[in-house]
Amino acid sequence: MADKKVWLITGAGRGLGLYLTQAVLAAGHAVVATGRNKAKVAQAIGEATDLLVVTLDITKPAEAAAAVNAALDRFGRIDVLVNNAANFYAGFFEELSPEQMNQQLATSLIGPMNVTRAVLPVLRQQQAGRILTISSTAGLVGFEFGAAYAASKFGLEGWMRSLAPEVAPFGIDAITVNPGFFRTELLTDESTNFADNHLADYAERRAGQEQFWTSYNGQQSGDPAKLAQALLTVADEAAPRRRFIAGADAIGTAQQVIAELQLDIDSRKALSSSLAFDEPAAASA
Helix, strand or coil, rough: CCCCCEEECCCCHHHHHHHHHHHHHCCCEEEEECCHHHHHHHHHHCCCCEEEEEEEECCHHHHHHHHHHHHHHHHCCCCCCCCCCEEEECCCHCCCCCCCHHHHHHHHHHHHHHHHHHHHHHHHHHHCEEEECCHHHHHEEEEEEEHHHHHHHHHHHHHHHHHHHHHHCCCCCCCCCEEEEECCCCCCCEEEEEECCCCCCHHHHHHHHHHHHHCCCCCCECCHHCCCHHHHHHHHHHCCEEEEECCHHHHHHHHHHHHHHHHHHCCCCCCCCCCCCCCCCCCCC
């Protein structure tokens, strides 16, 4: 196939990564499917001609470099990188330990940077490529009990928005994806971790939050199979926007952010506009 592309997908053995891997293979493309447990990833996907399964813990730069080399050895190029692997440390900020905050940032922010840094030399040499990084509506708005997760996703936003103009001259598109609630495995016990430290002042609210997040698993409105197909469309667009707001609930969140920003601007517009230096008046002739 002249239009066959090589995709490298992180977190490919479960959740959105698995749906996307299956959709990409079904569309006739090749996939380098990565995950921390190679055997589990291979078992989840099954056999396919244009599939390479590689061990990759995205928090380890050496493993990212090895995965890229394996992709080149097998397919000779990489056309689409999908930074998908993530986890969720849920809890009130004061109850989250420094170690938990570090783990959240290491996986959901530094991890995608590690993989992208390994892939970029390939894309630059090709003078073509596409980077899709899965953020969240948590990258648009913070929320109670989500300080760690939102911090990592807001970080992704700033990094990707800065990366995009840096790599555009090389024919590389850097696209941020902001999904709403999709029925993936992010809220399962394997991916969700609650705060280690329990403070009495948060006890009642903590119980309610933990009950909500635990019970919401499997109740999300978004269909990850449809999101996977949408990402195939985005990856094939001739001139893609740098952001894809994915899901009706995500659109609602984005519109609310826009409205609140406008209120912030309007509420103190005069004050904000008065902060320049008072330049001395020009001397009269």
